[in-house]
Amino acid sequence: MQLFEKENANQQALLPPLAERMRPTVIENFVGQEHLTGKGKIIRKALSSGGIFSMILWGPPGSGKTTLAKIISRQIDARFFQLSAVSAGVKDVRQIIERADINRRQGIKTVLFIDEIHRFNKAQQDALLHAVENGSLALIGATTENPSFEVIAPLLSRCRVLKLNTLSDENLEKILSRALKHDIVLQKIGITLKSEAKELLIHTVNGDARKLLNAIDICLQLTDAKEKQKFVIDQDLIREALQQRKQLYDKKGDYHYDVISAFIKSVRGSDPDAAVYWLAVMLENGEDPLFVARRLIILASEDIGNASPLALSVATSGLQAVHAIGMPEAAIVLAQITNYLAASPKSNASYLSLKQARSLVRDGDLPVVPLHLRNAPTKLMKAMDYGKDYRYPHDFPENFVDEHYFPEGMSPRRFYQPKDNGSEKYIRKRLSRLWPKRYKNPTDV
Secondary structure (H helix, E strand, O other), rough: OOHHHHHHHHHHEEEEEHHHHHHHHOOOHOOOHHHHHOOHHHHHHHHHHHHHHEEEEEOOOOOOOOHHHHHHHHHHOOEEEEEEOOOOHHHHHHHHHHHHHHHHHOOEEEEEEOOOOOOOOOEEEEEEHHHHHHOOEEEEEEEOOHHHHOOOHHHHHOOEEEEOOOOHHHHHHHHHHHHHHHHOHHHHOOOOHHHHHHHHHHHHHOOOHHHHHHHHHHHHHHOOOOOOOOEEEEEHHHHHHHHHHHHHHOOOOOOHHHHHHHHHHHHHOOOOHHHHHHHHHHHHHHOOOOHHHHHHHHHHOOOOOOHHHHHHHHHHHHHHHHHOOOOOOOHHHHHHHHHHHOOOOOOOOOHHHHHHHHHHHHHHOOOOHHHHOOOOOOOHHHHHOOOOOOOOOHHHHOOOOOOOOOOOOOOOOOOOOOOOHHHHHHHHHHHHHHHHHHEEEEEEE
């Protein structure tokens, strides 16, 4: 009996992880991304026709990029090849292209799936162009990054970019329920997942289905669950499983949204020490430095803005430097930018002004541009009074004239509210002088 139990335990240990065991193989079982896979949508239509086009799947970790690629290949009866951009080189790409050419002559379709395609350099991407162009293979690239930044234009023009969304709580609950009911290991164990534990798990994984199922795997490892035993997963066990960072860390390079969130919030909160700590956590775990640099550019505008206009230039220069020198030296650049942005005065006034203006535009009719603000490049337009009575600000003192720049019939509104902080303090005083009805406050000097 002991020998049998040991053999059975070894067999379970040799099984692939739960996330791999529960990977769906047909489009009907795929959860989420209904805008791509639902009836009448682009991927479902392509599969119905029996063919497929080259594409870039762009979405967050655990949203189903790899699963979707495998389903597509299976349903069009194609040979499936997979490469990781982290470890593959031009030689690997060319070998698969040669195999694809042979397959095509034999009437066999080929799908090449490249995970983290944004990490391929220009030479590696160039090697794909001819094969994608002549149809030797269908390329499916997966990336968590905006492909317009890192995928070369010639390759991007030959592929359709499909955006995958973060999985909803309902999607995650469906995936979890299916695993508990149908997985060959879990169905043999009497598992009770308490409702508060399920809620905590779904809330914590940030839409990442792989992280969700990995956490269940870790729960089993932490308790040494056996067949036919009653097994309860409560909040404490979920918390313990999710703290096993080394086990949950994604081996394919997908990053942790909880860590990047802590990093951004630390910079926003003007704490350079906490910010550089979270930066170190990301870099030590293989984070893509370009991703961090791009997030800092967003932060420079969203959270610092005109309180320190130089911040955007520093962040943008940092991205260029990181791209040029690469790791490990790029980490020094990221530390410098992180400290500078964290120590800078903060203002989200520009971000809020855009948000309010867009809300007004969405809720209203198409605005009418006043005649004096319209361009008049032709005689006919001038005859129609386009540009008539427009006053050129540079012809007036301080390069300013009190003019109506809003749409016809719309009273001026105040969207931009500069803070009394950093450079915006000066901006606020100037606008108070130029547009006193809108910007003059009792505290303005």
